[in-house]
Amino acid sequence: GESVGLHLPTLSVQEGDNSIINCAYSNSASDYFIWYKQESGKGPQFIIDIRSNMDKRQGQRVTVLLNKTVKHLSLQIAATQPGDSAVYFCAERGGDYKLSFGAGTTVTVRA
Amino acid sequence: DAGVTQSPTHLIKTRGQQVTLRCSPKSGHDTVSWYQQALGQGPQFIFQYYEEEERQRGNFPDRFSGHQFPNYSSELNVNALLLGDSALYLCASSLGWGPETQYFGPGTRLLVL
Numbered sequence: 001g002e003s004v005g006l007h008l009p010t011l012s013v014q015e016g017d018n019s020i021i022n023c024a025y026s027n028s029a030s031d032y033f034i035w036y037k038q039e040s041g042k043g044p045q046f047i048i049d050i051r052s053n054m055d056k057r058q059g060q061r062v063t064v065l066l067n068k069t070v071k072h073l074s075l076q077i078a079a080t081q082p083g084d085s086a087v088y089f090c091a092e093r094g095g096d097y098k099l100s101f102g103a104g105t106t107v108t109v110r111a
Numbered sequence: 112d113a114g115v116t117q118s119p120t121h122l123i124k125t126r127g128q129q130v131t132l133r134c135s136p137k138s139g140h141d142t143v144s145w146y147q148q149a150l151g152q153g154p155q156f157i158f159q160y161y162e163e164e165e166r167q168r169g170n171f172p173d174r175f176s177g178h179q180f181p182n183y184s185s186e187l188n189v190n191a192l193l194l195g196d197s198a199l200y201l202c203a204s205s206l207g208w209g210p211e212t213q214y215f216g217p218g219t220r221l222l223v224l
Contacts (some may be wrong), residue, residue, distance in 0.1 A: 006128075043115070043201050043215035044154065089153050098167055099144070099213065101153030 010106045019077040021105050023090035026071060030092040035064060035075045039086045047075070047088075054064070085109045113138055115204050115216035123222045124192050132187040132219045136204030142166075143185040144213060145177060146201040154201055160185050161207070189221075197223045 013019045025033070031052040036044035048059045050066050050073075057064050063076040073090050087104040094100060124130050136143050142161045142178045146154035156169035160179035179185045183204075189196055199220050203213035 036215075041204075041217075043217050046212060046214065049212065091153075096167070098156050098169065100156065101146075103151075103153050 002005070007105065010107055010108070012108045012110060013080050014110050015080060015082060019075075019080045019084070019107060021075045021077075021088050021090075021107065023073040023075075023102055024071060025073060025090070025092050027092060027094045028071070029095035032093040033073050034091045034093075034099075035062075035063070035073075036089045036091060036101075037084075037086045038089065039107060044089060066098070080107075080109050082109050082111065106107055115214055117200075117201055117202050117216040117219050119219060120217070121220045121222075123224065124161060124216045125224050126192055126194060128192050128194060128223075129188065129190045130221060132189075132200050132202075132221075133184065134187070134202030134216060135184045136202075137214050139185050140204035140206050140214070141181065142205045142207060144203045144205070145185070146203065146215075147171070147196075148199040148201055148218070150198070158185070192223045194223050196214075197221060 034049040035047040037047050038044045046069050048062050050057045051062045055066050061078045065074045079083055085108055087106050089101050089104045091099050091101045115121040115137050118133045127196040145157040147157055157171050157175055158165050158177055159167040163179045174190045176188045199218040201218045202216045205213045
């Protein structure tokens with residue numbers, strides 16, 4: 001079946017640098033994409049979302065980019081902080097309205 | 112404003128037993144979705160309840176069943192537990208069916224021995 005996946009399972013970043021987390025998806029019918037952050041022992045926390053009729057959306061310190069041509073989604077975190085250390089998941093909503101998650105990228109922030 | 116709550120936080124069962132997990136949605140939300148998250152994996156959609164009916168279902172066997180109550184809270188039941196059912200079970204709530212901005216609870220960690 002079709003699924004959402006991430007390019008890299010782990011990412012190490014220096015505190016203060018910008019982070020870029022990538023995600024590839026294969027379901028061309030997906031119309032809505034979400035990034036979640038999951039800290040150890042907690043449930044996923046909503047970060048930012050984007051609809052398929054947009055290619056960029058900005059939040060507080062975060063930006064999501066959507067490239068439908070190559071089915072690619074990315075999350076950019078500006079001035080990465082120690083509190084940003086977590087597992088990041090991208091998720092897509094397919095034409096059946098079900099939400100599918102990728103395997104996640106573990107981000108570690110170096111002091 | 113209470114967020115999504117789940118109970119219990121941890122649970123240990125043996126193979127063949129049955130388990131019931133509970134979820135209370137975020138205030139104002141009427142839709143509850145359940146997910147299974149195996150260690151090191153992303154959450155996998157089990158099913159979604161809206162207006163006390165199962166609206167969507169993922170690729171899970173009939174051993175997994177659920178219920179939604181008039182107050183929008185929900186239960187997940189798993190019968191004939193297998194070792195492979197060991198996972199973190201997450202509940203997410205939203206307003207209206209279709210996963211518009213789902214808010215997740217902390218999960219219930221189930222261990223099957």
